[in-house]
Amino acid sequence: MVQPIFDFNAMVKHRERAAARLATIAPVLADLTERLLGRLAYTSRRFTRALDFGGRGAVAPALIRRGLLVDSADFSPALAAGAGGRPLILPGPDDFGLEAGRYDLVIAPFSLHGLDDLPGALIQLRRAMKPEGLLLASLPALGTLHELRLALLEAEEELTGKVSPRVSPFPELRDCAALLQRAGFALPVADIEELEFLYASPLALLHELRDAGETNALAGRSRVIPPRALFAAALARMPRREGRLAARLRMAVLTGWSS
Numbered sequence: 001m002v003q004p005i006f007d008f009n010a011m012v013k014h015r016e017r018a019a020a021r022l023a024t025i026a027p028v029l030a031d032l033t034e035r036l037l038g039r040l041a042y043t044s045r046r047f048t049r050a051l052d053f054g055g056r057g058a059v060a061p062a063l064i065r066r067g068l069l070v071d072s073a074d075f076s077p078a079l080a081a082g083a084g085g086r087p088l089i090l091p092g093p094d095d096f097g098l099e100a101g102r103y104d105l106v107i108a109p110f111s112l113h114g115l116d117d118l119p120g121a122l123i124q125l126r127r128a129m130k131p132e133g134l135l136l137a138s139l140p141a142l143g144t145l146h147e148l149r150l151a152l153l154e155a156e157e158e159l160t161g162k163v164s165p166r167v168s169p170f171p172e173l174r175d176c177a178a179l180l181q182r183a184g185f186a187l188p189v190a191d192i193e194e195l196e197f198l199y200a201s202p203l204a205l206l207h208e209l210r211d212a213g214e215t216n217a218l219a220g221r222s223r224v225i226p227p228r229a230l231f232a233a234a235l236a237r238m239p240r241r242e243g244r245l246a247a248r249l250r251m252a253v254l255t256g257w258s259s
Contacts, residue, residue, distance in 0.1 A: 004116050004219045008093055011114045012075045018213030019078035022057055024182065025211045028197075029058035032251070035193060036109050036138050037062055043134065047105040051128060052085050052100070054111025055136075056212070060084030068105065072097070073131040076213075093117065094113055099130035108137035113170065122183035122256075129258035135185060141192060141252035142172045147238050148205070148247060155233035156226070164222035165257060176252050185256025193251040198244040202235035205247050 004167040022029070033055065040047075052059040053094030060070045061084045073090050080087040090096045093115050106125050115121050125135060149167040156163045171179070173192050180188030199205050209215060239246045 006114050006116055007217050007219045007221070008115075011213075014210075014215050014217055015074065015080050015213035017075035018056075018211055019076060019082055021211040022082070025208055026058070028208070029056055029212070032138065033058040033062055035251070036107065036136055036253060039136055039253065040066075045104075045132070045134065047134070049103050050085075050105040050107060050111065051103040051125075052083055053106060053108040053125065054079070055083055055107060055109055056111075057083050059107050059109055063105075063107070071103075084199055093121070094229075096121075096124045096128070100127050101130050103128055104130045104133040106133065106135045106137075107236055108135070110138050110140065112137060113139045115169065118171075119182050122179060122185070126184050126256075126258050127237075131259060133258040135180075135182075135254070135256045135258070137254040139176065139252045139254065140168075140170045141176070141250040142170045143248065143250040144170050145247060145249075148234070149248075151234040151237040152230070152255075154237060155230055159227050159230060159233065164224075164226075165218045165220050166216050168216075168218060170250075172254070173250075175253055176254050180254055180256040183256075184257070184259070186259050187255075187257050189255040191253055193253065195249040195251060196241070197247045197249065199247065200240055200244055202238065202245045203231070205245060206231060207211075 048068045050063050050068045052070050054074050060072045063070045070085030071088050072080055072085035073088040074080035075090045077089050082091050112121055146166050150165045153163045176190035177188045
């Protein structure tokens, strides 16, 4: 039996708790969403009904302003209810319960990377699409939060003599287009945007990840409360730019067409 990478129930709990905090990171979510939706300018196809898959309140309003009918789907009931479209609560990772052939546009912003079966998730989204529909998805790619990953490992080993995984594994860019092709999408394309975020307060990075529902949901994570000094020690090792803590996001953008 294949061991899971992610704890699905923990991921849902983190997203539920984040629903009350999203206002704190609304500008970041809006910027990342516009970067993704900006790809719509490169097609002459006109869309009418869209699926907002895990958009955390940033996607549905932007699509509605473009005149689309929008269903907002999430594993978190609270996030689905507050996303801005017609709410759909997804029952589980193995069966999203989506109506077949309903959407001509699917937007999935940073909402797939916590699922064990990413090809299966993409297949489910394709089945929910009309022929010649467009999928736009974003994922954190390999290299994202690399400095934080190393800093946590080094600090924990120094403090306790052992390490626990605390940052999720991310796919390589070259694998992303192959995932789309494997899921049956035509004309699969994957490209990357490199973004750097600067934080005046080192702890602001961890708070932002928490407020986005992106805290540790790895199945192999330690259940032991970490040493009080761990995060401060790790953040002290992070690179600085202009006196601020620097964190890197490598945003992979996946584009594919249903057939």
